[in-house]
Amino acid sequence: GDSVTQMEGPVTLSEEAFLTINCTYTATGYPSLFWYVQYPGEGLQLLLKATKADDKGSNKGFEATYRKETTSFHLEKGSVQVSDSAVYFCALSGQGAQKLVFGQGTRLTINP
Amino acid sequence: ETGVTQTPRHLVMGMTNKKSLKCEQHLGHNAMYWYKQSAKKPLELMFVYSLEERVENNSVPSRFSPECPNSSHLFLHLHTLQPEDSALYLCASSQDSRVWFGYTFGSGTRLTVV
Numbered sequence: 001g002d003s004v005t006q007m008e009g010p011v012t013l014s015e016e017a018f019l020t021i022n023c024t025y026t027a028t029g030y031p032s033l034f035w036y037v038q039y040p041g042e043g044l045q046l047l048l049k050a051t052k053a054d055d056k057g058s059n060k061g062f063e064a065t066y067r068k069e070t071t072s073f074h075l076e077k078g079s080v081q082v083s084d085s086a087v088y089f090c091a092l093s094g095q096g097a098q099k100l101v102f103g104q105g106t107r108l109t110i111n112p
Numbered sequence: 113e114t115g116v117t118q119t120p121r122h123l124v125m126g127m128t129n130k131k132s133l134k135c136e137q138h139l140g141h142n143a144m145y146w147y148k149q150s151a152k153k154p155l156e157l158m159f160v161y162s163l164e165e166r167v168e169n170n171s172v173p174s175r176f177s178p179e180c181p182n183s184s185h186l187f188l189h190l191h192t193l194q195p196e197d198s199a200l201y202l203c204a205s206s207q208d209s210r211v212w213f214g215y216t217f218g219s220g221t222r223l224t225v226v
Contacts (some may be wrong), residue, residue, distance in 0.1 A: 034214050043118075043202050043217035089155070091214075098143065098162060098208065100215055104154040 002027040002094045006103035009087075013080055014111050021075040021106050023064075023090035031092040033057075033066050033073040034100065038087045047075075047088070082110045115139045118203050118218035126226055127193060133221045135186040135203030143208040144186040145215065146178060149200040161186060162208050193225045 007022040025031065032051045036044040048057030053068035062077045073090060090103040116137045125131050135144065146158040160168035161180040175197075177189040186203055200222050204215040 032214075036214075036217075041219075043116075043219045044204075044215075045217065046214045049214055093214075098167060099145070099157060099160055102155045 002031065002092060002097070002101045004090050004092055004101055004103035006088075006090050006106050008104075008106070010107040010109060012109045012111065015082055016079045017110075019075070019077040019080045019084075019108070021088055021090075021108070023073045023075065023103060025071050025073065025090075025092050027071075027092055027094050029095040030068075031094045031097075033064070034091040034093070035062070035064055035073070035075050036089040036091060036102075038089065038105075040086070044089060080108075080110050082112050084108060085110045116203060116205055116216050116218035118201075118221050120221060121219065122222045122224075124224045124226060125190070125193065127195075129193075130189070130191040132190065133188040133201055133203075133223075135188075135218055137184055137205040137216070139205060139216060141205035141207050141216070142183045143206045144180060144183075145204045145206075146186070146188055147202040147204065149202055149220070151199075155202075159188075190223075193223075195225050198223055198225045 003026045005024050034049045035047040037047045038044045048059040050057040050066035056065045064073050064075045087105045087107050089105045091100045093100050119134045143162045148156040158172045159178045164180045175192050179187040200220045202220045203218045206215045
């Protein structure tokens with residue numbers, strides 16, 4: 001079945017550092033790919049998405065490119081801020097699927 | 113405001129109590145979901161409703177009973193819970209045929225079973 005694997009956390013960085021959170025997936029066909037963010041005490045919010053190969057999703061300085069050849073959707077940000085501290089979830093929706101499949105989440109902490 | 117509202121935000125209940133969690137959306141979506149989020153565990157999909165019919169039940173114990181009276185409301189009825197059921201319960205919605213747009217989540221209900 002469809003699955004998503006994220007890099008294990010927690011990840012701790014200093015402010016203004018470069019961020020990469022790896023995400024790879026297994027799915028048949030052409031899934032849609034998502035990154036969600038969960039701030040402390042809140043539900044999940046959609047951060048960005050890509051629906052076809054080579055698409056780049058971007059939002060709030062974060063970017064991720066849908067790479068079908070490597071089945072990856074890595075999240076990047078050039079300069080992180082303390083306010084980016086949260087848990088980040090990679091997810092996919094298979095073709096014709098009625099649900100999202102989530103990775104296990106990566107906790108990110110940014111120190112000033 | 114996310115468009116999906118969950119109440120209450122926090123709930124403490126004894127193992128013999130009966131309580132209900134409520135989820136409401138006014139986004140025009142016709143699919144709704146319950147997820148359980150426990151500390152240090154992946155998100156667990158519990159139930160999926162599409163057009164008010166349950167389409168998925170992921171081996172959830174019978175002490176959790178969902179109800180979807182219409183496309184805007186979803187309930188999770190709780191009875192005789194165990195301490196290991198303490199978790200954040202998240203509701204989400206989507207436009208059923210367009211789940212590739214993603215879900216809209218509520219802020220969750222933090223449940224503590226004592």
